[in-house]
Amino acid sequence: MVLSATTDGGERKIRRNGSFGYVVPALLLIAFFFIIPVLMLLMRSVLEPTPGLQNYQELLGSTTYLRVFLNTFTVAGLVTVVAVVIGFPVAWLLAIMPDKWSRLVMAIIVLSMWTNLLARTYAWMVLLQRTGVVNKMLMSLGIIDKPLALVNNLVGVTIGMTYIMLPFVILPLIGILKAIDPAILRAAALCGANKRQCFTRVLLPLSLPGIASGALMVFVMSLGYYVTPALLGGTSNMMLAELVAQFVQSLVNWGMGGAAALVLLLVTMVLYAIQLKFLNPNRAR
Amino acid sequence: MTQPFLSIQGIRKTYGQVTAVKNVSLDVAKGEFMTFLGPSGSGKSTTLYILAGFQDPTDGDILLNGQSLLSTPSHKRNIGMVFQRYTLFPHLTVGENVAFPLRIRRIGQAEITERVKKALKLVRLEGFEDRKPALMSGGQQQRVALARALVYNPPVLLMDEPLSALDKKLREEIQFEIRRIHQETGVTILYVTHDQEEALRLSDRIAVFSQGEIDQIGTGQELYANPATHFVAGFIGDSNFINAEVLSSADGKAKLALPGGTVIDGVPMHAGKAGGKSASLLLRPERLSLSGMQVANGLAVTINDITFLGNNIEVSTQTGNGESLSVRLPFGHEAISSISRGDQAWLSFEPKSTHAFA
Numbered sequence: 001m002v003l004s005a006t007t008d009g010g011e012r013k014i015r016r017n018g019s020f021g022y023v024v025p026a027l028l029l030i031a032f033f034f035i036i037p038v039l040m041l042l043m044r045s046v047l048e049p050t051p052g053l054q055n056y057q058e059l060l061g062s063t064t065y066l067r068v069f070l071n072t073f074t075v076a077g078l079v080t081v082v083a084v085v086i087g088f089p090v091a092w093l094l095a096i097m098p099d100k101w102s103r104l105v106m107a108i109i110v111l112s113m114w115t116n117l118l119a120r121t122y123a124w125m126v127l128l129q130r131t132g133v134v135n136k137m138l139m140s141l142g143i144i145d146k147p148l149a150l151v152n153n154l155v156g157v158t159i160g161m162t163y164i165m166l167p168f169v170i171l172p173l174i175g176i177l178k179a180i181d182p183a184i185l186r187a188a189a190l191c192g193a194n195k196r197q198c199f200t201r202v203l204l205p206l207s208l209p210g211i212a213s214g215a216l217m218v219f220v221m222s223l224g225y226y227v228t229p230a231l232l233g234g235t236s237n238m239m240l241a242e243l244v245a246q247f248v249q250s251l252v253n254w255g256m257g258g259a260a261a262l263v264l265l266l267v268t269m270v271l272y273a274i275q276l277k278f279l280n281p282n283r284a285r
Numbered sequence: 286m287t288q289p290f291l292s293i294q295g296i297r298k299t300y301g302q303v304t305a306v307k308n309v310s311l312d313v314a315k316g317e318f319m320t321f322l323g324p325s326g327s328g329k330s331t332t333l334y335i336l337a338g339f340q341d342p343t344d345g346d347i348l349l350n351g352q353s354l355l356s357t358p359s360h361k362r363n364i365g366m367v368f369q370r371y372t373l374f375p376h377l378t379v380g381e382n383v384a385f386p387l388r389i390r391r392i393g394q395a396e397i398t399e400r401v402k403k404a405l406k407l408v409r410l411e412g413f414e415d416r417k418p419a420l421m422s423g424g425q426q427q428r429v430a431l432a433r434a435l436v437y438n439p440p441v442l443l444m445d446e447p448l449s450a451l452d453k454k455l456r457e458e459i460q461f462e463i464r465r466i467h468q469e470t471g472v473t474i475l476y477v478t479h480d481q482e483e484a485l486r487l488s489d490r491i492a493v494f495s496q497g498e499i500d501q502i503g504t505g506q507e508l509y510a511n512p513a514t515h516f517v518a519g520f521i522g523d524s525n526f527i528n529a530e531v532l533s534s535a536d537g538k539a540k541l542a543l544p545g546g547t548v549i550d551g552v553p554m555h556a557g558k559a560g561g562k563s564a565s566l567l568l569r570p571e572r573l574s575l576s577g578m579q580v581a582n583g584l585a586v587t588i589n590d591i592t593f594l595g596n597n598i599e600v601s602t603q604t605g606n607g608e609s610l611s612v613r614l615p616f617g618h619e620a621i622s623s624i625s626r627g628d629q630a631w632l633s634f635e636p637k638s639t640h641a642f643a
Contacts, residue, residue, distance in 0.1 A: 181370060181372065183368050183370050183372045184372045184373075184374065184375075186359070186366075187368060187372035187430075189338075189358075189359040189360045190337060190365065190434075191360075191385050191386035191389060191433065191434075192360050192361075192363070192389040192390055192437070193360055193389050194358075197389060201389075206374075206375065206376055
């Protein structure tokens with residue numbers, strides 16, 4: 001018993017040492033395409049136009065740029081909340097639907113993800129504009145008398161981005177919700193819990209790890225989003241990615257662009273670290 | 286006439302074309318341990334689920350203390366239930382699981398603590414309050430589920446094959462606990478199982494379900510000694526059936542001709558649908574006696590095998606036309622020494638102790 005365990009462990013060790021060579025190409029790939037570019041960006045952000053931290057000082061010291069940061073977090077937070085609030089019931093419905101139907105709906109959701117992002121965003125522009133379908137419908141139903149401003153503002157960005165982010169909430173949640181035994185909810189009902197109590201005291205706590213990881217995913221992705229805010233948002237609610245694009249494309253200021261990009265990366269990494277520490281799905285159960 | 290405590294009246298349940306429960310009626314007395322016994326798909330679980338309020342019957346009514354339960358949703362029925370699968374809330378500790386029904390009922394913390402402690406003591410899991418369900422064995426989890434179902438003193442406790450996921454030894458141990466808890470609390474229990482031994486061990490009365498109907502209701506002894514149908518006879522206890530020809534029948538007694546020509550008289554006869562010339566005769570293995578010498582009115586058989594099973598010996602035999610019959614003899618029975626495999630032997634029995642089903 002002991003002997004075989006030792007041999008087994010020894011073999012595994014040898015295999016692990018021997019396999020190091022196989023990961024070298026992957027490491028090189030990551031180094032060349034991910035780590036080195038980030039380091040170069042870091043270098044430019046502290047070296048251009050002159051060495052020092054003045055880029056970061058300017059970025060974090062000016063109210064204009066701080067408003068961009070604030071706006072970025074507002075949009076990302078808003079999109080996350082709306083996506084979870086809409087995504088949870090959809091995921092629940094898909095989890096309890098007969099498989100035949102849920103597969104169809106899931107195929108539609110995935111298909112929308114495969115459709116070109118730019119095309120989908122332009123479609124929202126058409127739908128949401130002053131003379132668009134949404135405004136026309138609301139007016140013909142008598143809900144409003146003059147068209148609402150649904151694009152070039154926060155509303156437009158939130159609608160467009162929520163639509164794009166929804167699958168990232170729904171798809172992981174379905175798995176988690178499907179894993180919850182319906183008998184547990186029946187047990188809760190017989191214990192006296194009404195529908196609302198079953199939801200708040202049993203279903204919600206059990207699906208919290210899924211909600212949290214989906215929400216973090218959406219939040220992090222939203223922080224760096226470019227196309228949708230650029231097309232559906234207005235100038236007054238610029239997001240960080242747009243700022244980076246402006247620094248690099250219009251102002252050819254690689255120093256400021258790099259600094260803004262790195263601040264975004266840092267925030268993202270901190271959030272990811274928090275997720276790893278507190279929301280590890282393997283630990284939550 | 287006093288009204289029954291719990292009365293199930295003509296319950297029927299259909300799913301489209303399929304009828305799960307045909308026509309189930311029974312009364313349960315307060316404090317009774319009633320078991321629904323039957324194979325899977327016999328309608329016993331559906332009946333229980335209708336009681337719990339998870340399903341509505343197509344027809345019929347359920348009265349508790351004379352009041353219909355059907356319009357009351359599950360969460361207001363105040364019924365306890367232990368399920369086949371483990372249904373403890375995985376995010377709560379054992380103590381919080383048991384406290385759950387009390388918290389829903391907005392009971393004060395001091396009383397909750399006390400009642401949770403009492404309930405856990407009842408299932409012999411004192412001091413497990415802070416344990417998470419995932420860290421407990423299946424048997425322990427079902428005991429916590431039992432504590433959770435009893436902590437709010439429900440008038441009726443439903444149990445849907447709660448022990449089917451456990452191994453045999455643990456099952457017997459918890460059966461014993463369930464009996465003790467039933468005696469200590471006096472709660473009325475409706476218990477679903479497909480295991481006849483479990484049903485016999487636990488119940489005051491057993492309702493045998495077959496194809497969406499109750500074939501017979503009675504104590505274990507009644508079902509064993511006087512089975513009303515062929516199905517009950519085959520389901521409770523060990524049984525042999527042989528074909529016989531009905532020569533005449535009157536007043537529930539029949540005169541039968543067995544294969545090989547033996548004629549027996551005075552066999553309790555249970556009328557079936559056909560009412561024809563042939564009947565199926567129930568012979569309990571332990572009610573048969575075996576002899577190496579020809580006996581009057583005996584049934585000639587060939588010995589196929591003799592198996593020693595500790596306190597008794599099982600002899601498998603075969604009649605002249607190929608029907609097999611097993612005979613159980615007590616250890617040390619005199620016939621054993623004189624017979625061996627392949628020998629001719631004779632079986633005899635009291636006609637009164639057998640049953641014929643047309």
